Amino acid sequence: MSYRKLRKKMNDKEQIPDSANDTQKSISTSITENLNMIKQKTGNSPDIIIRMLPFGHDPKVNTAIAYVDGLVDNPTINEFLVQAMEESAQEEFQDKDIFTVFSEKVVAVSSLEAVKNWDTLFQSLLSGDTIILIDGKEEVLIASTKGGERRFVEQSDSEITLRGSKEGFTESININTALVRRIIKNPNLWMESMNLGKQTKTDITIMYLNGIADPDIVEEVRQRLGRVDLDSILDSGYIEQVIEDESSGLFPTIIHTERPDSVAGNLLEGRIAIFVNGTPHVLIVPAIMIQFFQTPEDYYVQFPISTLIRMLRVTMYMISLIGPAFYVAVTTFHQEMIPTDLLIIIASQTNSVPFPAIVEALIMEVTFEILREAGLRMPNKISATISIVGALVIGQGVIQAGIVSPAMVIVVAITAIASLATPKYDIAISARLLRFAFMLSAAIAGFYGIILGLIMLIVHLASLRSFGVPYLSPIAPLNPKSLKDTIMRGPIWSFNERPKSLHPQNSVRQGKNQRPSPPIKRGMIRADTKEGNKNDS
Known part of the structure; x- marks a missing residue:
C-alpha cells in the first residue's frame, strides 16, 4: 500500500464527526458542557474571551460570559455586565427567579435576548455580542455589545462633489443605514435584514420606502437574494454579480454608491437599496443607463x-x-x-x-x-x-x-x-x-x-433590463414626461412626478405651482410692509 493511501486510511479513521450537526443540538443545562462546546467549536481561539463571574449570594450558581476580543465594546462589557454581576454577588435571589431577575434587574444593557440553539449563539458571538451562560438553564442570554475599531464617517474618495454632503458610507452596516435615516425621517422607510454566505454569514439589509416603491420590484429583490447560495459574501460585488438580470454584458445594470444623499434620492424615486456589511458600497436597483452619467451635485445647481x-x-x-x-x-x-x-x-x-x-x-x-x-x-x-x-x-x-x-x-x-x-x-x-x-x-x-458597431451596441442596450426595467428608459421606450431628467435636467419645480418606469405606488413627488415668480406689485408689498411695521410698533 502506498504512503498516500495509508495516510488517507488513517485520516478516515481519525476523522472527527461533522460538527455541523452539533450546532443543531439544544443548549445543555451544564455550564461546563456549554463552555467546552464553545471552546471546541472555535478551536480554543485566543480571541474568544471566557470569564467566570459570581452571581448572587448563593455560591452554587455559576455564571460566565463569552465574547470575541476586538468585536465588542469593552467599556460596555466592563461597566454594564461585569460590574453589575459583581455587585449582584452581595444580594440573595431565589433560584426559581434567577433567569428573570438576571435579565430584568442585573444586566444594564439596552438589548437582551434569550436563545436556545447553538446556531444563533455562535452567529451572535461572532457578530460582536456577548453570551451570558447561567448554570442550570437550557438557554443563554445574548447582550448587544457590538463595537470594536471602526472607520469614521469620511468623504467618499470615488464620488467627490464640490457642493452637498461630505459624508460617505463606512464598512459598518448599522452606521450606513443610520446615515440614510438621518436624511429620510419617515416611518415608511422600511428595512429587511438577512444573512447570506454559508461561511461568512454576512449581514444584508434591504431598504425601501413603503408606499412608494413598487411591491413587485421589492418582491423580486427578495426572491433573488433568497436564491443566493454562496460560500462567502466579502463585498457587495458578490451580490451584484448573482442578482443582476444579465451578467455576461459589459454594461452595469446595478448602481453602487458611497454617498448617503445619493441613496436617499434614489429611494425617494422608488428604488431599493441593498446594504452589505463590510463594504461602503451600497447597491441600488433598478438602474438605467443615464444614471451612470449623473451625480448628486447635478440637483444642487441651476x-x-x-x-x-x-x-x-x-x-x-x-x-x-x-x-x-x-x-x-x-x-x-x-x-x-x-x-x-x-x-x-x-x-x-x-x-x-x-x-x-x-x-x-x-x-x-x-x-x-x-x-x-x-x-x-x-x-x-x-x-x-x-x-x-x-x-x-x-x-x-x-x-x-x-x-x-x-x-x-x-x-x-x-x-x-x-x-x-x-x-x-x-x-x-x-x-x-x-x-x-x-x-x-x-x-x-x-x-x-x-x-455598424454603434447600431449593434444600441440594439444590445435596448435589450437589457434591470429588474424588469428597460435599460434605455425613458428614451426607449419613450416616455416624454420623464425626459426632463435624462441628458437634460429640468428645473426642480418641474419634477412633479416620479419616474414612470419604476411604477411607483405614489407617483406624486411634490405639490403644484412650485415655480418661483417675482412679486406682482411692488407698491402692494411696500404698503403691506409699512402697515406691518405700524402694527409692530
Missing part, C-alpha cells in the same frame, strides 16, 4: 449648468468610445474629410512610422492602460509621479523612435482624459474595453464599421 455638464459627460463618453476609431477610419479610408493643410502635416509625420494607424492605436492604448493600472495599484505618494513621468517619457520616446506619430499620441491622450470625465467607473470601463472593438471595425471598414 438646471442650465447641470444640463450642460451632463451633455459634456455624454460627449466625453462618446469620445472615449470611438475617438481612436474615428482617427483610424479617417486616416485609413476617408482622407478626403481632412483639411488639406492638416492632411499634409499628418502625412509628413506618418511617413517615418513603419506601422499602419491601427497598430499605432493599439500600441498606445495598451501602453496607456498599463500605466493607468500601475498608477491605480501603487501607493498614492508615488502613483501620480509614476503615471505622469511614465506618460511623458514613453510618449516622447515612441515619437523620437518613429514607432508612433505625434498625432496618434494626441488622440490617445484626449481619449484618456475623456474617459476620466465619466462619473461612474463601471460605465467608464465599458468604453475602455469596447474601444478596441471599434478600432478594429474602423480598420476593416472605416466609418461603415463604426456605424
Whole structure:
C-alpha cells in the first residue's frame, strides 16, 4: 500500500464527526458542557474571551460570559455586565427567579435576548455580542455589545462633489443605514435584514420606502437574494454579480454608491437599496443607463449648468468610445474629410512610422492602460509621479523612435482624459474595453464599421433590463414626461412626478405651482410692509 493511501486510511479513521450537526443540538443545562462546546467549536481561539463571574449570594450558581476580543465594546462589557454581576454577588435571589431577575434587574444593557440553539449563539458571538451562560438553564442570554475599531464617517474618495454632503458610507452596516435615516425621517422607510454566505454569514439589509416603491420590484429583490447560495459574501460585488438580470454584458445594470444623499434620492424615486456589511458600497436597483452619467451635485445647481455638464459627460463618453476609431477610419479610408493643410502635416509625420494607424492605436492604448493600472495599484505618494513621468517619457520616446506619430499620441491622450470625465467607473470601463472593438471595425471598414458597431451596441442596450426595467428608459421606450431628467435636467419645480418606469405606488413627488415668480406689485408689498411695521410698533 502506498504512503498516500495509508495516510488517507488513517485520516478516515481519525476523522472527527461533522460538527455541523452539533450546532443543531439544544443548549445543555451544564455550564461546563456549554463552555467546552464553545471552546471546541472555535478551536480554543485566543480571541474568544471566557470569564467566570459570581452571581448572587448563593455560591452554587455559576455564571460566565463569552465574547470575541476586538468585536465588542469593552467599556460596555466592563461597566454594564461585569460590574453589575459583581455587585449582584452581595444580594440573595431565589433560584426559581434567577433567569428573570438576571435579565430584568442585573444586566444594564439596552438589548437582551434569550436563545436556545447553538446556531444563533455562535452567529451572535461572532457578530460582536456577548453570551451570558447561567448554570442550570437550557438557554443563554445574548447582550448587544457590538463595537470594536471602526472607520469614521469620511468623504467618499470615488464620488467627490464640490457642493452637498461630505459624508460617505463606512464598512459598518448599522452606521450606513443610520446615515440614510438621518436624511429620510419617515416611518415608511422600511428595512429587511438577512444573512447570506454559508461561511461568512454576512449581514444584508434591504431598504425601501413603503408606499412608494413598487411591491413587485421589492418582491423580486427578495426572491433573488433568497436564491443566493454562496460560500462567502466579502463585498457587495458578490451580490451584484448573482442578482443582476444579465451578467455576461459589459454594461452595469446595478448602481453602487458611497454617498448617503445619493441613496436617499434614489429611494425617494422608488428604488431599493441593498446594504452589505463590510463594504461602503451600497447597491441600488433598478438602474438605467443615464444614471451612470449623473451625480448628486447635478440637483444642487441651476438646471442650465447641470444640463450642460451632463451633455459634456455624454460627449466625453462618446469620445472615449470611438475617438481612436474615428482617427483610424479617417486616416485609413476617408482622407478626403481632412483639411488639406492638416492632411499634409499628418502625412509628413506618418511617413517615418513603419506601422499602419491601427497598430499605432493599439500600441498606445495598451501602453496607456498599463500605466493607468500601475498608477491605480501603487501607493498614492508615488502613483501620480509614476503615471505622469511614465506618460511623458514613453510618449516622447515612441515619437523620437518613429514607432508612433505625434498625432496618434494626441488622440490617445484626449481619449484618456475623456474617459476620466465619466462619473461612474463601471460605465467608464465599458468604453475602455469596447474601444478596441471599434478600432478594429474602423480598420476593416472605416466609418461603415463604426456605424455598424454603434447600431449593434444600441440594439444590445435596448435589450437589457434591470429588474424588469428597460435599460434605455425613458428614451426607449419613450416616455416624454420623464425626459426632463435624462441628458437634460429640468428645473426642480418641474419634477412633479416620479419616474414612470419604476411604477411607483405614489407617483406624486411634490405639490403644484412650485415655480418661483417675482412679486406682482411692488407698491402692494411696500404698503403691506409699512402697515406691518405700524402694527409692530
